[in-house]
Amino acid sequence: MSVRKTALLALFTTLSLAVYAIESAIPPLVPVPGIKLGLANIVTLLLLRSFRARDAVLVLVSRILLSSFLFGQALSLLYSLAGGLCSLCAMALVMRILQKRLIFLTGAMGGLAHNLGQLAMAFAVTRTPGVLAYLPFLIIGGILTGLFTGLCAGFAGKFLGPFLSDFPSAIP
Numbered sequence: 001m002s003v004r005k006t007a008l009l010a011l012f013t014t015l016s017l018a019v020y021a022i023e024s025a026i027p028p029l030v031p032v033p034g035i036k037l038g039l040a041n042i043v044t045l046l047l048l049r050s051f052r053a054r055d056a057v058l059v060l061v062s063r064i065l066l067s068s069f070l071f072g073q074a075l076s077l078l079y080s081l082a083g084g085l086c087s088l089c090a091m092a093l094v095m096r097i098l099q100k101r102l103i104f105l106t107g108a109m110g111g112l113a114h115n116l117g118q119l120a121m122a123f124a125v126t127r128t129p130g131v132l133a134y135l136p137f138l139i140i141g142g143i144l145t146g147l148f149t150g151l152c153a154g155f156a157g158k159f160l161g162p163f164l165s166d167f168p169s170a171i172p
Contacts, residue, residue: 009059016043016063017070024071032134034118035141038111038149044088045107045153046160049100053092060084078125079118086117103157107150108143115142 020040028036040063047056064084068077090113094106115138122131 005055009055012043012047013059013062013066016040016059017066019043020063020067021071030137030141032137032141034115034134034138035145037145038114039152041087041107041110041114041146041149042153042156045091045103045110045150046157048088048091048095048106049103049153049157050161053088056088056092057085060088075125079121082121083114083118086120087111087114089113103154104147104150107148107153108146111142111144111146111149112139113142114146115139 017040019042023037023039026037043063044056044060047059061081061084064077064080068074068080072080087110091106091110094109095103098106119131119135119138123129
């Protein structure tokens with residue numbers, strides 16, 4: 001990987017970490033555990049749209065590791081990795097199917113997959129079927145917050161598109 005691409009991905013990691021830190025300071029929108037906007041996902045969507053999926057994985061995992069180290073606990077790392085990687089896989093698949101169009105739908109599927117991944121991890125950790133009672137709320141919350149982040153990513157992509165389109169072809 002070139003120095004230029006490494007620096008660019010480090011900037012995206014920093015941006016997503018900063019967005020995550022700001023969002024962590026915002027009180028929860030609803031009283032259901034696990035539902036938050038997921039604004040750092042905007043950066044992941046932009047990366048998936050303009051770069052390779054492995055670049056998005058690198059930035060996502062770096063952000064999760066750094067945020068868990070700086071703001072979280074060891075257990076939050078498991079939940080974040082489960083949700084983040086499920087979300088990324090779902091978004092990469094949907095983005096491929098939709099040929100990088102309708103990014104708001106990609107965001108909705110990512111939000112849904114994120115919540116399902118975290119719920120699966122909660123069930124695996126606690127072995128308590130009662131956590132599945134959150135499923136309807138997490139489905140609705142994941143889709144709505146994913147739509148929001150997808151719309152934000154689409155809006156940001158319109159302004160950053162010319163800047164981002166120069167990099168994938170220029171950077172190996």
